[in-house]
Each structure stands twice: as structure tokens, then as C-alpha cells.
Amino acid sequence: MNLWLTAATHNATQVDYLIFALVLISCAVLALVFGLMLLYMFKYRAGSDIDRGTLPRKTWRLEAAWTAATLVAFFGLFVWGAKLYLLLFQPPADALQIHVIGKQFMWKAEHDGGQREINAIHLPVGLDVQLVMTSEDVIHDFSVPAFRIKHDVLPGRYEALWFRVDIPGTYHLFCTQFCGVDHANMVGEIVAMPKADYQKWLARSDAGETLAAAGKTLFMRYGCSGCHGGDGAGANQSQSTVRAPSLAGLYGSPVTLADGRVVKADDRYLRDCILTPARQRVASYLPVMPSFAGEISEEELLKIIAYLKSLSQQEPS
Amino acid sequence: MSAAAGAAALSGESYLTDGFSLRSWLLTTDHKRIAILYLASITVFFFIGAAGAALVRYNLIVPEGLIKSAETYNRLFTMHGVVMVWFFLVPAVPVTLGNFIVPLMLGARDLAFPKLNLVSWYLFMLGGAIVLYSLFTGGVDTGWTFYTPLTTQYSKGHVVATVIGIFIAGFSSIATGLNFIVSIHRLRAPGMTWFRMPVFLWSLYATSVILVLATPVLAMTLVLLAFERIFHIGVFDPTLGGDPLLFQHLFWFYSHPAVYIMILPGFGIVSEIVPAFSRKPLFGYTFVVWASIGIAVISFLVWGHHMFVAGTSLFSALVFSILSYMVAVPSAIKVFNWIGTLHKGFIRFDAPMLYALGFIGLFTMGGLTGLFVAALAADVHLTQTYFVVAHFHYVMVGGMVSAFFAGLHYWWPKITGRHYPEMWGRAGALIIFIGFHLTFFPQFILGYLGMPRRYHSYAPEFQVLNVLSSAGTTILAAGYLLPLGYLTWSLLRGERAAPNPWDATGLEWQTPSPPPTENFVATPVVTEEPYAYPRPKPQATS
């Protein structure tokens, strides 16, 4: 019986410290509670004729003392848990992105180079890795106990998760949100390998096109280029009469919306622009872009977004 | 005891002998008889739910699962959760012990609305019948949480019927809560000021507030769920403009307060029993009272702690985390006050006291592990694993079911007029305590190691701990079947009980056991604080 779980990332060790602290505090509290209970049960059992003195009259000092002590302890635990949580969920910039799609009952992953895998993800150690996750049907949850991290994967939006693996190895991947009959079989493995091996793995697996290249094809096929121009550079360069914003350099930059909000153009934003353009109209353009919801599948969406991102890497605005 | 009541006792007349026909039971408006009807009903539900648990544990003995079909397994734990929560633990104490004892403790003759009380039992049975029907013909495999869009668009089975059953049972809860609140406000005996009320009444008052204000939220959520399920369009469907997280928010807005519906009555029972068997007033009475109210209020503000990894904003997670710690403070206050009550007492170890002490221990362990999952970063690792399963079984089963047994044994002589066999009672308390730890402690470790909950099959390295847990279940099963046996036996053979066998304070002990139909012939008058136990001479009690 193995009572130990590898802590394969730096943050996993941090989470372990928190859990161990909680265990220690609990043991102390239990020692106090059970200790006093047993002591009093013995000392003040009805049969014992120990001198019990008189009863204390006022109790509020004691009450205030233990309320305050509990409050302080709780506040400490809250702060510790919260700080670490913020760390766990604030992705570092320029992490290696891997795209994950959950569906009943499998995990599909796509690397930027176009490598695809099912119920397994290969990744390098020592590098920040960010997962951009969505679901094709119900809510799933991407969980790797050895990394002490998990997050729900919802249909209709992107959720992100990041970690940096320190120790190479093969780790369990579980779906931990009940998602239907075969929930228990929606499992897989995470293979963390040294960078060189990872490169070899990338090269070996037959990738085909990169995501961005495939995305470019789709960008043409779905007629995006009709408004946004052949290379997404804006309507002025296209033959179309529609005036549509340039998409080059868009990713990562702030966008002013028609209702005055300013939002950052991240994966989620791009996705929403394509599927539900009515929810966020770009300022000073006519609201003519149609919704592509139901037409573009999650996997195609990934590719189109990869293409849009590649546009901003070429010519930053 | 008044002379007339004494005469009634001597002549052997009681609510039990006031009519023997089936009709006199099924159409009764006597709160005591309704309590008995409820007691029989929830016992049946408990064993149905427990049979589900037994099968769940049976399946998990081997990694591939002994029950071949995953679908069957999913239906089993859904059935287990639904029945245990809505048809056993939420109603358990209020409708049985509460129904029986509240009017007696108040010095009243009945609840404020006796007919409503009977209606609530019929609603409960109707809801229960619908749920059982749908669970046994086709079943539901969504988990007791019914998360969308799984429930509304993808799962098979009788979701709508189950939801309707829960909806109807919800109105039974509302009726009970309403009855208690109004009765406590309006029917207190002369002299019973608010702060002369025993803590059991306060606890049920707080429970009722949650019942009345949280249950309708669940009801409406279920209406929307059913609509979406039937017409395949609705507010929780992300592909049609809806919001799947909205469902989770609404569900937990009810279900978190609901966990305090389940525990608060237990606090009340323990606060009666610990003083009675320590022969001492409850330590810090006022603090315990305000702690109950505090829990009821704050419990409405912490629902988001079930959604730390669900995709809500980081900021809201911080808020819900600190509020979860806040709601734990009043519970801490209570634990310390019970221990303070033991201090310098004259402690007797009858079965009710053993169960109550078991409650304090197990609840503390369950509560402390609640602090693990309230700590954000720790929850990220532990959520949706067996750690959470262990956490809530410690509070609900170890804690609350023990408290229920404590109360049942404590008031058994009052309810039935008979004593349960003391030795068996103590043995039962001990077996449950041990079996419980064996069943659920391994699950904490399983959870830490990462075993997800709601898994029909699991990775082989988890097997040893699972086998331990399943083995513990057999002991636990014995522990639960034992009281069923000896309590039933005592109905016929138990020793007759005096009006106040424990020598306890509280108006319920000032009338014969079992009480006459009208409870009190002359309205009692309260002249002192609750728990005014005289200090016995040490020699006198030994």
C-alpha cells in the first residue's frame, strides 16, 4: 500500500505543505478535544468523588478567548490557501500551449505543431505548460493528482490550467467531474519527458500540418477572409465592401468594445467573437459579422484561433 | 406533573391508546402520531439508501468493479445520495424527534397547524413514492447534484420524475419548518421566554428558517431543470445562450444551507443530552444559541465553496473561502461549550450520552476536514475525490446519524413508554463508532492519493484502502441493524418507563410516558432557566 503521492511539480510540493499543515493543526485540535473529553469523562464520571468545587459563574471570557483563537487560526489558513490558489491559477506569460478537448468519454489533445493524441498528453519537463481546455458536450474536469491541480472543462468556453513539471514520469489523468456512464473510463496519462526527448517525440509523431496552417485553410473556407482580408490584415486590403477590423496583431492586445468596455483579446475573446459576435461588438464597426455557432467544430475553432495568433506573432502592431 | 395527567398515566391512557384503527393513525392530526408515522417512513428510506451504500461498497472491492455495468453503479450512488439526503437526513430529526418533542418542550398541546403537519407527511410520502418508483424503474445516473447540461441533455433515465418527487418532498419540508417557526413564536408556555428555551428548540428554529427560505430556491431550480429536460431548451444550456454555472449556483445556494439543515438539529440534541448526563447547565448557553442563529444566517453566503474549480472568478473563490471559515467559527464555539459542560460534571454513560460523545468526536473530525476543503489551494487537489466523500460522511453519518440515535435513545422512553435494553444500546454506540472509522478513514487517504469519486472502476493501487473501507461497512451495517433489532424488541418487551427516567429538566419530562393525547392536562408554567440541574452530592449518585 503506497501512502505517498509523487509531487511532480513545484506547486504540488507547495500544496502538500499546506495540506500537511492542516493535518498537523487538525491533530492538535483533535488531541485537545479528545484529550479533554477523555480526561473529563474519567475525572468527572458520576462514580468518582473528586472535589468538583463550585461552578464558574461568568463564561464570556473563555468564550471570547476561544472564539478569537479560532478566528485567528482560520484567518491564517484562509490566507495561506488563497495565496497559493492565486498562484495555481495565474498562468505565466509565454507558456507552451496545448489544446485539450474533453468529450464523453475521452480527452483529445492537440499540439501547436499539429500533433494529436487521445487520452495521453506528452509534454516537456522544466517548461511552463498551459492547457487551453473546452468540452464538446457536458462538463468534465481535467485532473492530475501528481500535479495537485484540476479544473472543470465546460462546454461553450475556454478554461485554462498551467503547471511546470519537475520530475519526468508518467502520471494519471482523471476526469473528476461526473459526466455520464463511462466517467470512470475517461482517464489517461500525462507523459512528462526531458526537453530533448519531447522534441524527438514531436518530430516522430506524424504531425501533418501545423495548427496555424490548418487554421489558415479554414479561415479561407469559412469565408472569414471575405471580410477580414486574405491574410486577416483588414478589409481595406480585401475586395469586399464590408469594413471589418484587421486581425493581425490582435491577439493579446486590448480591444475597445461598442459598449465602452475594454477587454484583452485572449483565447476566450477570440472564441466568443466567432461564436457569439453579438455579445461583444468591436467599437466603430457595423454589427454585421454573423455567428458561426453550430458551424465550426471545437477542433476547427482551435485551428482558426491558432492561425489568428500566428498573425500577431508575425507582425506585432 | 398535574394530578389529572397523573390520573391519565395511572389509567394507562396515552396518545398510543387513543384509537387503534388504521384510520385513527392515517388521519391523525396529533403531532405525536405524525412523528411515529414519519419515524416508520424514514427508517424505511434509511435502509433503502443504506442498501445502495452497501452495493456501492461491494462494487468497489475490486478495481474493475464487481458490479459489471457502470450504469448500474452510477444509478446506485445517485439513488443512495438522493434518498439519504432528501428522504432521510434532511427530514430525519425535525419530522420525527422534532415533531414529537417540540410541542412538549414548549409546553403546548400541539403544533400551531396540526392539519398542515399531516399534509406534510402525505406530501413526503407522495414525493418519496415517485422517487422510489423512478429510481427502481430505469433509475437516474446524474449524481445527487444533477449538474447541467449532463442532466438536461445527455443522461438517460427518469430525471423528470425524480425531480418532481424531490420538488413535492420539498413542500413537505417547507410545511414542517413553517409549523415549527410559528409554534415557537406563538405557543410557548407561560414563563418560557426566548432565553429560557432549551437549545433543541433554538436549533430547530434555526433549521426551520433554512427550511423555509432555502427549499423554495431548490424548488424553482428544479422547475427550470425539468422544463429544460422536457423541451430541450432552457436556461442552463450553454449551446442555447444559457449558463451551466447558473445551475450550480442555484443548486448550492440551497444545498449548502441544506447541510446545516442536516447538522443543526444534531447540535440541538447533543446540547440536551450532554447537560442531562453531566448534571450541569449547558456551558455558555447564550453563545450556543447565537451560534445556531449565526450558522443559519452565514450558511446562505458560502455556497460558492463547492465551485472552487468550476470556472467562477478567482475573486469570488476568495470571498467564499473566507466565508466558509466564518461559518465554521460557530461550530467551534459549540464544540468547546460541550466540552466545557463536561467539566466538573457528574457524568453518566448511558447509551444516549455515548452516542452524543461519539457525535462530538466524529463531527469534529468531519468539521476539521471541512477546513481542508475550504482552504482554496488544498481544495483544488482534494475536490471531487474521496476526501470530500469522507468529509461529508464524517459530518453527516458519523456526526448526524449518531446524533439522531442519541436523541432517539434519549427520548425513546418518552415516545414509546418503554426502555430500550441499556447494554445493547451501549454496544450499538460502540460498534457504530468503530465501524464508522474503519469505513471512512481510509477514504481520506484515498482522496489525498487522488482517487476520484463517482468512479465505477479505479486504478489498482487504490485497492487495499478500498477493501478496508468495504470491510468497515460490514461492521457499520451490524451497528445500524442492531438498534433496529433491539428497539423493535423493546416496543413489546421493554421495561415500562417512568415520566422522567433520566431525571432531566425540560417540560417534555413533566408529563407521563407516553404522553396523553393533549400532552398536558394543565398548561405548565416555566419559572427558571433551562438545564437547572441541581448539584448532586457526589456520594449520592455513585
Next chain:
Amino acid sequence: MSDAALPHAFQYESARHQARTAIAGMWLFLASEVLFFGVLFLSWIVCRHWNQAGFDAGARQTALAIGTLNTVILITSSAFYTAGVAFIEASNTRRLIQCCALAWVLGLAFLILKFGIEWHEDLARHLFPGPRFAITGELRTGAQLFFVFYFVATALHGLHLLAGLGLVGWIIRRAGRGEFSAQYSTPVAVVGLYWSFVDMVWIVLFPLIYLIGRGP
């Protein structure tokens, strides 16, 4: 007749005690109802926030004229009922019956207008959410959601009103048997609270359905 001599259930001290308790019970029930409908309104607002344009498109399809008429009808009905309560406090049973009857008829008129005419038309115009929903294009999703709320809310409100009709009818029958007087009018007051509550729910629903987002 002195207070103590009035009949009352055995768990109360006096008829007055019983009356006050019944009214307290009704208030508490209504508190519970507020949360029941509150969830509906809250979800409505949340969903509208996400799909404003669609919701507004949906709102434009509703029958403002019938809605307004119905609002007037319900308010009048409540007014009559309240007058009835005042009359019975002066022991005027005949007037109580007249007022209640008017309130009852108006309630029925509401139901006929709402379900017999308005719903009927809505259904004929394919405004019930589903594959054959009338509004197409980009606003379809939002408009469908609007009509989910529309139908759920009006159906639930209608059921409450139907229960209210039963209760008012019951009051009329008992009043007809001369059971109420200035000394004993608790059921009249309790039903009155409920009747006004059903009215209040409508007053929240009316702007949600017909006014918000309708535009000029």
C-alpha cells in the same frame, strides 16, 4: 360576545391567539414564496444580461395590450377583495360576498385573457421555444430564452391564481353560510394576504415581460 367565549382550536389560548397565529403562518409562507419566485426573476435577469438583444426581440412579440388590461384587472380585483375585508370587519357579510364575487370574476377574467387568448395566440405564432420557433437569425437564442421564462413564469403565476380562485370561492361559500363576522374573520384576512401576493408577483412580471427592452 366576549373574546374568551369564541370557539378556538385546543392548542390555543383564545380565538385571538389563533387568528394572530394563522396570519403569522401566512406571512411566513409568503416569505417562502418570495424566494421561490425570486430565483425565477434572478435567473431571468442573469440570462437577459447575456442575451440582451434577443430578450428585447422576444419582448417585442408580447401582447402589451392584453398585459396592461390584465394588470388593471388584477389590481382592481385586489382592491375589491381588500374592500371585502373592510366590510367584514364591520360585520357586513352581504357586502363581503359581493366584493369577493367581483374579485373572483376578475381573477377568472385574467386567466381567460392570459391563457385563453394570449397564450393561444403566442402558440399559434410559434413563440413556444423549440425547433419551430418563429424568430430566426441571430436573435433566436435570446428570444427563445425569453420565451422559456415567459411560459414558465406565466404558468406558475397562473397556477397560483387558480389556487387563489379556489380559496376565494371557499371564502364566498363560508360567508354564504354566515360563518364570518367582525369577531371572526381570520380566513378572510389570510386569503387576502395570499390574493395580494399573487397580485404582487404579477406586478414584477409585467415589466419583465412587456416593458423592459420593448423600446419605442
